[in-house]
Every structure is written in structure tokens, then in C-alpha cells.
Amino acid sequence: QVQLKETGPGLVQPTQTLSITCTVSGFSLTSYYMQWVRQTPGKGLEWMGFIRSGGSTEYNSEFKSRLSISRDTSKNQVFLKMNSLKTEDTGVYYCARDKGTFDYWGQGVMVTVSS
Amino acid sequence: DIQMTQSPASLSASLGETVTIECRASEDIYNGLAWYQQKPGKSPQLLIYNANSLHTGVPSRFSGSGSGTQYSLKINSLQSEDVASYFCQQYYNYPLTFGSGTKLEIK
Numbered sequence: 001q002v003q004l005k006e007t008g009p010g011l012v013q014p015t016q017t018l019s020i021t022c023t024v025s026g027f028s029l030t031s032y033y034m035q036w037v038r039q040t041p042g043k044g045l046e047w048m049g050f051i052r053s054g055g056s057t058e059y060n061s062e063f064k065s066r067l068s069i070s071r072d073t074s075k076n077q078v079f080l081k082m083n084s085l086k087t088e089d090t091g092v093y094y095c096a097r098d099k100g101t102f103d104y105w106g107q108g109v110m111v112t113v114s115s
Numbered sequence: 116d117i118q119m120t121q122s123p124a125s126l127s128a129s130l131g132e133t134v135t136i137e138c139r140a141s142e143d144i145y146n147g148l149a150w151y152q153q154k155p156g157k158s159p160q161l162l163i164y165n166a167n168s169l170h171t172g173v174p175s176r177f178s179g180s181g182s183g184t185q186y187s188l189k190i191n192s193l194q195s196e197d198v199a200s201y202f203c204q205q206y207y208n209y210p211l212t213f214g215s216g217t218k219l220e221i222k
Contacts, residue, residue: 035211045159045202045213060210094158101149101206103170105158 002026004095004106011112012085020109022078022095029053029071033098034078036069039108040091050098051078085113117141117205121214129222132193136217138203140184147207150179150188153216154199162201163188195221 008020022034036048049059051069059067068081078095090113096102118141128134138148146166151159161170163179166186176191190197198221203214 044215045204047209047211047213058209062210101161101164101204102151102159103161105160108158 002097002104004097004104006093006095006106006109008093008109008111010110011114013115014085014087014113016085017081017083018085018089018093018111018113020080020093020095020111022080022106024076024078024095024097027097029073029076029078034069034071035096035098035102036078036080036093037096037102037105038089038091038093040088042088048080087113089113116210117144117208117212119203119205119212119214121203121217123217124215125218125220127220127222128193130193130195133189133191134193134219135190136188136201136203136219138181138186138188138214140186140205143183144205144207146182147205148179148181148186149204149206150177151202151204152197152199153202159202190219193221 003025006022012018033050033052035050039045049069051057057069066083071078092108092110094108095106097104120139122137148166150163152162153159162173162177167179178189200216200218202216
């Protein structure tokens with residue numbers, strides 16, 4: 001069955017880089033777009049960006065200068081990296097499978113940005 | 116960017132009642148609208164796509180309607196397991212945007 005699971009650090013210091021891995025099973029990354037969404041107290045649900053089945057990426061301009069999405073298809077993993085973190089980046093980060101809409105989501109990983 | 120205005124922010128209803136949640140887009144999104152349910156401590160789950168198509172496995176008491184800039188989610192015969200927050204999302208254009216959510220409670 002389709003499963004997605006995010007893993008990452010629970011705590012990141014301001015100005016540092018956030019790295020999150022989304023490990024998937026039950027489908028191929030070469031057949032679906034994979035999306036990243038976050039949920040913060042300040043802005044609610046925010047679309048961050050995606051990686052296409054072919055490997056190219058698109059980003060929300062809100063994050064474009066500091067966000068990077070990549071993948072390793074051999075490991076069934078998608079990666080999110082965001083630098084220059086601020087306290088307002090605190091929230092839950094989700095990966096989701098895109099089948100036109102987001103039909104499967106990971107459980108999310110809580111990230112706190114604090115010194 | 117397309118703004119999604121969702122109402123009400125919170126809703127309290129009795130078991131068995133019918134409730135409706137509204138979502139208004141800042142421009143025509145041509146039915147590119149999804150509804151998600153998020154239970155406390157869980158990730159959002161897809162309920163409705165293309166404004167009115169029920170996602171696989173979703174109970175038929177959930178339904179979506181609307182067109183243009185106005186959309187709604189209706190829940191018939193409210194059940195205790197429907198306690199959750201509900202979000203609309205437009206996927207007609209990037210950046211994808213979400214409504215601010217409706218928190219549904221049982222009276």
C-alpha cells in the first residue's frame with residue numbers, strides 16, 4: 001500500500017539549514033509529482049514546492065531563494081532543504097503525493113526553530 | 116496569487132445534522148478545488164477533488180459543489196468521527212493555496 005514518511009530534526013537553530021527526508025513505498029517516484037506543504041501557526045497550510053516525475057522542480061516564490069527539493073529514486077526518497085531558517089518557519093512539514101490533488105500525505109514532521 | 120476565503124472559521128453542530136462549509140476564491144478556479152479533512156494530530160486527508168468528486172473510500176455523506184469562485188462542502192448526518200478541521204485548496208493555478216480552515220465540533 002501507499003505510504004509516505006517524513007524524517008527530520010525536531011529542533012533547528014535560527015539561520016541554520018533544515019533537511020527533511022520523505023521516504024515512500026507502494027509507488028514509484030518516476031510516476032508521480034511529489035509535493036511539500038507546511039503548516040505553521042502563523043500562516044496555516046502553505047504550499048512550498050514540488051518535484052516532477054521527471055525530476056524537475058518548481059517552488060513557491062515565498063521560499064524560492066532558500067528552498068531546494070531533490071530526490072533519490074533508487075532509495076524512494078525525496079528531500080527538502082531550506083536554509084536561513086527563522087522562528088516563523090516553526091511548524092509541521094508534510095510531503096504528499098500529487099495525483100492532480102494530494103491523495104496521500106505523510107504523517108508530517110514537527111520542526112521547531114529556536115536557539 | 117489566488118486567495119481562498121473559507122467560512123465559517125468554526126462550527127458546532129449536533130449529531131445527525133447537516134453542515135455546510137463555504138470557500139470563495141479570489142478569481143475563477145474552474146472547479147480546480149479540493150477539500151481535505153484533518154483530525155487532531157494527523158495529516159490532512161483528501162475528501163473531494165474537482166469540486167464535486169468523492170475520493171476513494173470517503174463516505175457518501177460528504178459532498179462538494181460549486182463553480183466559478185464559490186464552492187461548498189456539505190456533510191450530511193453528522194457523525195462523531197467527523198470532528199476535525201476542514202480545508203479547501205485550489206489547484207487551478209500555482210502557487211497552490213489553501214483556505215484558513217473550519218474547525219468542526221459536536222454540540
